[in-house]
Amino acid sequence: MVLPLASGEFAPLAPSGRPAFWAVTGRLGGVSRGPFDQANLADHVGDSLAAVMENRASLAAVVDLSSEHLVHMAPVHGSSHAFVDSGGQAGEVDALITTSDTLGLVALGADCATVGIHAWGPESGVAIAAVHCGWKGLCADVLGATLAQLRSLGATKFQAVIGPAICGGCYKVEEERIHTVTESCAPDVARAALAFAGGIDVREGLFVALTVAGIPTQIAGGCTFENSEELFSYRRNNVTGRQGLVIRIGGASA
Ligand SMILES: [Zn+2]
Secondary structure, three states: OOOEEEEEEEOOOOOOOOOEEEEEEOOOOOOOOHHHOOOOOOOOOOOOHHHHHHHHHHHHHHOOOOHHHEEEOOOOOOOOEEEOOOOEEOOOOOEEEEOOOOOEEEEEEOOOEEEEEEEEEOOOEEEEEEEEEOHHHHHHOHHHHHHHHHHHOOOOEEEEEEOOEOOOOOOEOOHHHHHHHHHHOOHHHHHHHOOOOOEOOHHHHHHHHHHHOOOOEEEOOOEOOOOOOOOOOHHHHOOOOOEEEEEEEOOOOO
8 A cells, every 4th residue: 555655635725616635655655676665656667567556556545546547647847738637648748737526646756846736716616736847847837837727727726735856955966957947947946946055956946936926835745865765766766666746636535
């Protein structure tokens, strides 16, 4: 059973709204072996497919769904999204959006950040999004693009949760990347992401971007690189699994 590292319920954003339930997983609680030990959710990292499928079934159960109602994406570090109304693989995008209350949107990472968004608008009702975002995604503003898409659907109120990610102290990069972040991101986002000299902290950048947009945001889980017991880190282990964030419309017991 994939055990959530953290989970919570977003309260309805309006009297006519509905809650949304989210969970963030780490590496504990699944059936994967070796470097994917235990709760790897990715099918592209070399892990046994049977183990991944079993872990995904456990993840689905966490949000009271079956595996075929989970929606996955193949991130490409861009800013495009897929609007989905059925389960399965949504393709090469970095964000998923739905208004369906029978789907669980999944974002995976192993240093990259994951974001779950709960949105509501008077005309559109409730929508949710799951976002995958590393430093390239921060520069491509996948978060801003996803929020813009939710607003174009009619959403006016939001709340968000950010999953585990590598911190700026552990994610030292070459000068060119620092420069790209400075050039590409809004000044306050870049300042937050680059607060630790020589490193990029994507999660701090996302947190500031959400806060500046007036969106209440919580952070779940710590630095992936520092917590080898509970979290997968690509920078630490290279061959490793992926943890996940899942979000669905409905209460904790749906
Ligand atoms: Zn760290």
